[in-house]
Amino acid sequence: MPPAAHPALRKVETISHTVCADQIPGSIVLSIYEYEPLVRFLAAAMGKPQLHVMQDPLARANVMGYRAGEALNWHFDRSEFTTTLLLQAPEFGGDFEYRTDLRSDDDPNYDGVARLLDGRDLEAKILRMKAGTLNVFRGKNTAHRVTTVEGERERMIAVFSYYERPGVMFTEEERIGFYGRAA
Template sequence: MEDILDLDRYPLDREGSPDWQRLVEASTAALEANGMFNLEGFLRPGVAERTVAEIRPVMDTRSHVHKRMHNIYFKPSIPELSPDHPALRKVETISHTVCADQIPGSTVLAIYEYEPLVRFLAATMGKPQLHVMQDPLARANVMGYRAGEALNWHFDRSEFTTTLLLQAPERGGDFEYRTDLRSDDDPNYDGVAQLLEGRDPEAKILRMRAGTLNVFRGKNTAHRVTTVEGERERMIAVFSYYERPGVIFSEEERIGFYGRAA
């Protein structure tokens, strides 16, 4: 891992040391303040490019093209809303997904499973432990967004998402987010409608460099990836961790996300 991750700058392998403690504290503080933290230069120079080269053949030939119209909730309906409520306005998502089972032995999976990373993430979130998923497909994904493709507005189902940007596009493909648009007690449907109409002045854009690790609380913070432009595909690894060990998706969920169950 020493050759892959910049462990000099981000000492994940020195758990409990003063430097490790400082990194955890800074990350926790950023999560509190902004709902996210970024470790820029998490990958050593050249590693993102090598990782993209590893994934590219699978991405080009065997990725799942996910194309659908959906609302911000990824749900067919919301019981308390009429079907024509503007908070249910549909948006389109198109992206390419490579699943964990298609990239055995890859650098992406090695990073996903790196124990010191899992322990560091748990510490930043004040959890006693986090676990990798057991799901052979969903554990770690690499998403590709080509020209004209986007991941549209949504709330995440999981409490937090960890991503590692492998390749930034030439233009577009920005991560746009609206912090705390809703809360566990207040769905704020009018605010959701306003965002979907493009009238929310609090929406912000995060422009990441390749090699940045991003940890993001997306359950109540609406977010999207804007349409990619230009020849270079946006490529990003998405890691899922849970407090409970052994989490797997149902067959239905796998088919919904990946077009196959196994």
């Protein structure tokens, strides 16, 4: 593969409207995030002895808005798995599309990633979500994206982070990198 064609070097634009956990104290979204039966359910679903909410005041739970014309490009997540709850569905578009196990912990599969980015991966699937859909996926190796939202109603989704270890925090640098602020 010529270096310029390497999938990691492609340029994409990302717009995001993110509300962090510290901006919604006492909200229903945070109560759901911390709801013990949900945490136990997710642990059982993921085959973990236990899961814990994250301690990070910003990252533990986020609400992201996608407005008309906005999307989230193909990516992998840093964490082993990700939990989302769709709060409001858009009128059109804003589909969650995923490609299961595109890479593995020991094989980055750059050719496969390039094929996906070129729209030539026939195994990519769309998950039909409605408001209230809980989505748990292994985003570390399953590539995923959100297609462009259309229409007046913004897509609103809560993103919940849980870990096997209690007390997980981002570093200050990570908070600034993700959110543009440390506190």
